[in-house]
Amino acid sequence: MDEFILKYWLQVVFGIVLTILSFGVRKIAASLKSEIADQKSIKLGIQAILRDRLIQSYNVHTALGYCEIHDRDNISNMYKQYHTLGANGVVDRLIIELLDLPVKQREKIPNSKI
Numbered sequence: 001m002d003e004f005i006l007k008y009w010l011q012v013v014f015g016i017v018l019t020i021l022s023f024g025v026r027k028i029a030a031s032l033k034s035e036i037a038d039q040k041s042i043k044l045g046i047q048a049i050l051r052d053r054l055i056q057s058y059n060v061h062t063a064l065g066y067c068e069i070h071d072r073d074n075i076s077n078m079y080k081q082y083h084t085l086g087a088n089g090v091v092d093r094l095i096i097e098l099l100d101l102p103v104k105q106r107e108k109i110p111n112s113k114i
Contacts, residue, residue, distance in 0.1 A: 050082040
C-alpha cells in the first residue's frame, strides 16, 4: 500500500505543482510581453516628439538664417537622443543643414527683457 501511495500519489502531486508553475510562468510572460509593448510605444512617442521639435527648430532657424549657440546645443542634444532611438534619414539631412547655419546672438528688442 505504501508503494502505491508513493508511486501514484506523488506523481499526481508533482503534476499539480508543475501545472500551477506553468500557469504562473505563462502569466509572467504575458505581463512582460505587455510591458515590452508599452515601452516600445513610449519609445516611438518620444521619437515622434523629438522629430517634431527638430523639424520645428529647422524651420525657425533657417527662416532666421542663423542659430544661437544655446539653441545649437539643444538641437545637438535632441538629435543625439533621436538618433539613439532609431533616427531616419530625413532628419539627418535637416540637422546637417541646420548645424551649417552661422552662429550669432539674437538681436535684442528695445524695452524687452529677452
